Amino acid sequence: MNPLADALESTFDAMAPELLEIYRDLHRNPELSMQEHRTAGIAADYIERLGYAVTREVGVTGVVGVLRNGDGPTVMLRGDMDALPMAEDTGLPYASQATATDAEGRQVAVAHSCGHDLHVTWLMGAARVLAGSRDAWRGTVLVVFQPGEETAQGANAMVVDWEGAGLPRPDVILGQHVMVGPAGTVSYRAGVILSAGDSLQVKLFGRGSHGSQPQTSIDPVVMAASTVLRLQTIVSREISPLDSAVLTIGALQAGSKENIIPDDATIKLNMRTYDEGVREHMLKAVRRICCAECEASAAPRPPEFTTLSSYPPTDNDRAATARVVEAFRIQFGDDAYEGKPAAASEDFSVFGRSWDLPYVFWFVGGTDPQAYADAKQAGTLNAIPSNHSPRFAPVLEPTLKVGLQAMLGAASAWLCAPAAEAGEG
Helix, strand or coil: CCHHHHHHHHHHHHHHHHHHHHHHHHHHCCCCCCCCHHHHHHHHHHHHHCCCEEEEEECCCEEEEEEEECCCCEEEEEEECCCECCCCCCCCCCCCCCEEECCCCCEEECECCCCHHHHHHHHHHHHHHHHHCHHHCCEEEEEEEECCCCCCCHHHHHHHHHCCCCCCCCCEEEEEEEEEEECCCEEECCEEEECEEEEEEEEEECECEECCCHHHCECHHHHHHHHHHHHCHHHHHHCCCCCCEEEEEEEEEECCCCCEECCEEEEEEEEEECCHHHHHHHHHHHHHHHHHHHHHCCCCCCCEEEEEEEECCEEECHHHHHHHHHHHHHHHHHHEEECCCECCCCCCHHHHHHHCCCEEEEEEEEECHHHHHHHHHHCCHHHCCCCCCCCCCCCCCCHHHHHHHHHHHHHHHHHCCCHHHHCCC
16 A cells, blocks of 8 residues: 555545546536636636635636645646536436537537546546545646647647646656446557548549439549448558558548438548558558549549547556556556557647657556456457446446545656655656
8 A cells, every 4th residue: 555545445435435436427517629618717716615725617618626745746637527428328317408509509418438538537546536635646637628639729728828828847747548448447558549530421423413324423422432442442452451450431421311422521531540550551552542433533623631539559567567457567567457459539649749758558457357358258248338428337346436546656666655765657
């Protein structure tokens, strides 16, 4: 154990009811990316009452709390706040019924189907423990409630505002995410733990006509269909089997009536890669194939490319990860284990990449342990509702406590370390 773990152990039973109520309230009242005004207000007011110096509206809705406690390293703890534009289907008594207007003016259902409500709750709880146990650590803590992770906007927006807000830069940046995995466990990995993610919209231009006169048209539907099929060959025929990559066409939109050949078609695609060379090759290949298919169809103009989102890979600093792992092994024993890279993406690493600072990101299991064990034995792990499923619902016992233990344990590797070690990255 360490002093922060001891502080959590002595206060958890008293604080758990309040944190669970906060979690249920956040879950019931989700907000879309860059619209997290209510969530940000709840977090800011809470940590301000604990004695943190609070800066609001960092990167639109972001919140940063600073707690100085003598000489020592500056440790940043980050949690994301935004929810997803989707309907919830968990059946929970506190399930979201919320709707909102998205950035394109559409009315959409909103749900915390990725777990960010739990991330906010963890960060608020960790802030409380740190504020109440100042004799157990030394240094400065930054608690960062980040907007817009789901749209890859939030971290960049906060970085842009950081210096102007007069905020200190940390020595290390720490973050975590609830994922499918046995509740009570944490998984870590030095090096790449999350993939890069690139989402593109490609608009293909044709020439519309009557469905009975295809010879007078340049059919963008056929053009789009050929493009979709050819794009699937990038991974299967251009990427080495020793490299990992995913390319998914998530939307193909064209036309409005069966007897009208439309003027254009739109493809939306998503890529996941772990290597920068592979990523660059795939981005170029997408453009090459789309342009070639348009030319082959005698399209009146080249395709139009729009980047919808772009996430860098999350590449954990090895020395900093080693310190976190040591703390996890002391805290969790065999329930802390080395995992594989996940084919998901995050903008968490934007902070470390922008400032050239070490960062560490890890996962906290949120699946009922027995349900996970049964699914593993039956070979049906893929059937467990995962992040972004309308049925994703982490079990709160023991996930709430384990997330607090992980965050505080990782922070203790710097805040509770001997002075000679504290500044080492």
